[in-house]
Amino acid sequence: xxxxxxxxxxxxxxxxxxxxxxxxxxxxxxxxxxxxxxxxxxxxxxxxxxxxxxxxxxxxxxxxxxxxxxxxxxxxxxxxxxxxxxxxxxxxxxxxxxxxxxxxxxxxxxxxxxxxxxxxxxxxxxxxxxxxxxxxxxxxxxxxxxxxxxxxxxxxxxxxxxxxxxxxxxxxxxxxxxxxxxxxxxxxxxxxxxxxxxxxxxxxxxxxxxxxxxxxxxxxxxxxxxxxxxxxxxxxxxxxxxxxxxxxxxxxxxxxxxxxxxxxxxxxxxxxxxxxxxxxxxxxxxxxxxxxxxxxxxxxxxxxxxxxxxxxxxxxxxxxxxxxxxxxxxxxxxxxxxxxxxxxxxxxxxxxxxxxxxxxxxxxxxxxxxxxxxxxxxxxxxxxxxxxxxxxxxxxxxxxxxxxxxx
Amino acid sequence: xxxxxxxxxxxxxxxxxxxxxxxxxxxxxxxxxxxxxxxxxxxxxxxxxxxxxxxxxxxxxxxxxxxxxxxxxxxxxxxxxxxxxxxxxxxxxxxxxxxxxxxxxxxxxxxxxxxxxxxxxxxxxxxxxxxxxxxxxxxxxxxxxxxxxxxxxxxxxxxxxxxxxxxxxxxxxxxxxxxxxxxxxxxxxxxxxxxxxxxxxxxxxxxxxxxxxxxxxxxxxxxxxxxxxxxxxxxxxxxxxxxxxxxxxxxxxxxxxxxxxxxxxxxxxxxxxxxxxxxxxxxxxxxxxxxxxxxxxxxxxxxxxxxxxxxxxxxxxxxxxxxxxxxxxxxxxxxxxxxxxxxxxxxxxxxxxxxxxxxxxxxxxxxxxxxxxxx
Numbered sequence: 120x121x122x123x124x125x126x127x128x129x130x131x132x133x134x135x136x137x138x139x140x141x142x143x144x145x146x147x148x149x150x151x152x153x154x155x156x157x158x159x160x161x162x163x164x165x166x167x168x169x170x171x172x173x174x175x176x177x178x179x180x181x182x183x184x185x186x187x188x189x190x191x192x193x194x195x196x197x198x199x200x201x202x203x204x205x206x207x208x209x210x211x212x213x214x215x216x217x218x219x220x221x222x223x224x225x226x227x228x229x230x231x232x233x234x235x236x237x238x239x240x241x242x243x244x245x246x247x248x249x250x251x252x253x254x255x256x257x258x259x260x261x262x263x264x265x266x267x268x269x270x271x272x273x274x275x276x277x278x279x280x281x282x283x284x285x286x287x288x289x290x291x292x293x294x295x296x297x298x299x300x301x302x303x304x305x306x307x308x309x310x311x312x313x314x315x316x317x318x319x320x321x322x323x324x325x326x327x328x329x330x331x332x333x334x335x336x337x338x339x340x341x342x343x344x345x346x347x348x349x350x351x352x353x354x355x356x357x358x359x360x361x362x363x364x365x366x367x368x369x370x371x372x373x374x375x376x377x378x379x380x381x382x383x384x385x386x387x388x389x390x391x392x393x394x395x396x397x398x399x400x401x402x403x404x405x406x407x408x409x410x411x412x413x414x415x416x417x418x419x420x421x422x423x424x425x426x427x428x429x430x431x432x433x434x435x436x437x438x439x440x441x442x443x444x445x446x447x448x449x450x451x452x453x454x455x456x457x458x459x460x461x462x463x464x465x466x467x468x469x470x471x472x473x474x475x476x477x478x479x480x481x482x483x484x485x486x487x488x489x490x491x492x493x494x495x496x497x498x499x500x501x502x503x504x505x506x507x508x509x510x511x512x513x514x515x516x517x518x519x520x521x522x523x524x525x526x
Numbered sequence: 527x528x529x530x531x532x533x534x535x536x537x538x539x540x541x542x543x544x545x546x547x548x549x550x551x552x553x554x555x556x557x558x559x560x561x562x563x564x565x566x567x568x569x570x571x572x573x574x575x576x577x578x579x580x581x582x583x584x585x586x587x588x589x590x591x592x593x594x595x596x597x598x599x600x601x602x603x604x605x606x607x608x609x610x611x612x613x614x615x616x617x618x619x620x621x622x623x624x625x626x627x628x629x630x631x632x633x634x635x636x637x638x639x640x641x642x643x644x645x646x647x648x649x650x651x652x653x654x655x656x657x658x659x660x661x662x663x664x665x666x667x668x669x670x671x672x673x674x675x676x677x678x679x680x681x682x683x684x685x686x687x688x689x690x691x692x693x694x695x696x697x698x699x700x701x702x703x704x705x706x707x708x709x710x711x712x713x714x715x716x717x718x719x720x721x722x723x724x725x726x727x728x729x730x731x732x733x734x735x736x737x738x739x740x741x742x743x744x745x746x747x748x749x750x751x752x753x754x755x756x757x758x759x760x761x762x763x764x765x766x767x768x769x770x771x772x773x774x775x776x777x778x779x780x781x782x783x784x785x786x787x788x789x790x791x792x793x794x795x796x797x798x799x800x801x802x803x804x805x806x807x808x809x810x811x812x813x814x815x816x817x818x819x820x821x822x823x824x825x826x827x828x829x830x831x832x833x834x835x836x837x838x839x840x841x842x843x844x845x846x847x848x849x850x851x852x853x854x855x856x857x858x859x860x861x862x863x864x865x866x867x868x869x870x871x872x873x874x875x876x877x878x879x880x881x882x883x884x885x886x887x888x889x890x891x892x893x894x895x896x897x898x899x900x901x
Contacts, residue, residue, distance in 0.1 A: 220763040220764065283673075373675065374675065374676065378672065378673035379671065379672065379673050405671065408667065408670070408671045411663075411667045411670075411881065411884065412663070412667070412880065412884025412885075412886070413664070413667055413668065413671070416667070416671045419671070420671075456757070456758050456761065457761060458753065458754070458757035458758055458761060459757060459761075459776060460753035460756060460757035460760075460776060460779060461753050461754065461757055461883050462883070462884060462885040462886075462901075463883075463884050463885075464757075466754060466758070469754065469755060469758030469759070469762075470758065470762055470763060471757075471758040471761045471762060471763065472761050472762060472763040472765065473761060474758075475763050
């Protein structure tokens with residue numbers, strides 16, 4: 120422990136020094152004499168061997184696609200009975216969590232995910248300034264980066280599980296902070312990544328020219344979705360092994376595996392069994408289909424996530440290494456409107472009060488049971504709270520940890 | 527002053543009636559009666575006989591006296607005359623009661639009767655498209671939610687089929703509706719042959735009408751999606767308005783939308799009526815349309831204004847005729863394509879509005895085409 124603290128101290132100094140260095144120059148290895156002292160500190164960081172992680176596993180469930188309190192945590196009107204009636208009693212429910220209304224804060228999915236992961240309300244715009252596009256680069260380190268920088272955890276054990284509708288979210292797995300970044304990224308598990316792996320595998324086979332051209336085109340289209348640079352397109356051998364087993368089970372067609380948010384549950388359960396993640400974020404999203412006018416997609420989406428929670432909790436409880444050593448943190452990316460002037464009141468892009476009103480539920484070892492906290496807390500406090508749970512200092516995160524959660 | 531008061535009264539009633547689908551039938555009927563007046567007025571103007579004003583010309587005959595003023599909403603257009611019949615002592619009591627009702631509610635009955643007929647005819651040719659849109663939207667998003675890749679084509683194909691049917695319907699509808707309003711005969715709506723002939727008599731005015739529908743559609747689309755911003759502004763963080771102010775906006779907004787829809791709906795239908803009247807008159811005048819194909823009521827109006835006389839066809843040599851025919855055909859095709867594009871764009875406006883502010887009922891009622899009511 121002392122060794123870890125000692126290393127943290129050097130890292131802090133290293134960050135200060137590195138922030139003075141132009142990132143491109145640093146990447147190219149163009150170093151100047153004036154910076155040699157700072158680089159000495161940076162060098163010492165790599166000399167420190169990282170501590171093995173011995174804290175609790177954390178599973179963050181983004182109750183995503185934007186949900187209101189009414190249909191989730193309020194017992195009389197919930198479509199998520201397992202969450203509202205069972206899980207709420209096992210942990211601490213923050214029923215008055217808010218997303219800040221400060222300028223530049225957007226109540227939407229990728230932004231909410233980044234507020235949760237970085238603990239900061241940074242302002243985000245598409246990397247090329249495209250309108251209605253949400254290809255973001257996290258400006259501050261994510262929880263995965265904090266964890267992997269301080270502990271010896273391989274990237275496949277720091278895992279994001281995504282759906283297939285928001286491919287840009289597959290590239291939110293590391294920040295542009297030059298003290299963290301791609302070296303400490305999380306792995307991403309999604310059908311997009313499976314298809315990339317599958318296409319590469321298929322192209323290794325014996326194909327006629329037309330089939331090869333078609334598959335190459337599909338692969339190029341998928342690879343072109345990567346807006347974070349070449350390295351972001353790699354997945355390690357552990358992930359490739361995972362996809363091999365997935366392929367053996369579900370085949371190539373994509374018609375056999377579960378679909379929608381049920382797919383995320385299946386991927387997560389398999390990941391727990393095969394990859395043993397220490398920190399995992401599951402980004403559910405299907406309630407967002409209510410945008411297009413069918414209210415039952417919203418309520419069904421919530422129920423499907425609720426069912427997914429039940430399966431995830433059962434998986435954890437049936438696993439000796441996870442049972443009693445895993446904390447669940449369930450939090451929406453954003454709320455939804457309560458617009459009385461519309462038939463379907465549930466959009467979320469217009470800064471309405473209801474879109475800012477969210478909640479968070481935490482349960483597991485070290486978390487207070489059967490507790491409801493109704494004081495106003497902020498979504499950005501999630502990162503600091505998880506950091507404290509895992510013994511990781513989230514030095515760039517804004518929100519104070521949610522102290523009421525700790526038993 | 528009196529005319530201004532009458533305008534305010536008639537406009538206000540029209541706006542209020544646009545708030546519900548049932549009362550919107552009355553607005554459709556009232557608009558139909560206004561279309562009849564507009565068409566007859568167009569014939570009067572086209573006759574060149576301006577010695578008598580339109581009002582004087584109409585008042586001169588009992589049959590057309592009701593066209594002197596804009597249609598009433600409730601009381602009969604011949605209120606005094608009908609009411610005096612109700613108080614004529616020589617008549618049996620039952621008949622006097624009937625006159626009394628006719629005087630007090632004559633226009634209401636006419637508005638409802640014509641409105642229902644016009645709505646039914648309009649629904650016959652447009653509702654199939656609307657139902658396909660509704661089903662296409664439902665099927666498409668249902669499939670998208672369930673990730674049914676295998677049948678992903680069903681939703682889009684259903685909706686696009688609806689668009690094709692809607693375009694065909696709208697090429698026929700405005701003139702057919704105008705004719706039904708003028709003649710008062712529901713069957714005249716289905717005279718596809720005459721409708722086709724009228725379209726051939728000059729497509730540019732029809733294209734102009736499509737453009738007007740598109741512009742009006744933009745305004746209606748704006749009104750449809752505005753609650754997305756307004757409602758969320760009211761419910762904003764921090765709350766920008768008091769509860770009372772917010773309630774005032776919530777209550778007042780439907781009335782503002784009804785005002786917009788009423789104005790645009792009536793204006794578009796009156797343009798269609800004038801367009802119909804001019805085509806009929808000019809078609810007969812240049813010998814390209816026979817008065818024989820018209821209904822007696824149309825012929826009576828045209829006779830009265832001396833518009834049934836055809837000019838002698840000009841004899842042109844075969845080359846001139848060929849060139850003229852080729853040019854006209856090419857022009858017709860170009861305008862037809864433009865109309866198809868225009869009506870396609872008009873239906874796209876609905877999809878766009880539904881994308882941002884969805885309502886299932888809105889698929890079944892286009893407020894500028896069917897009933898002047900916005901769900």
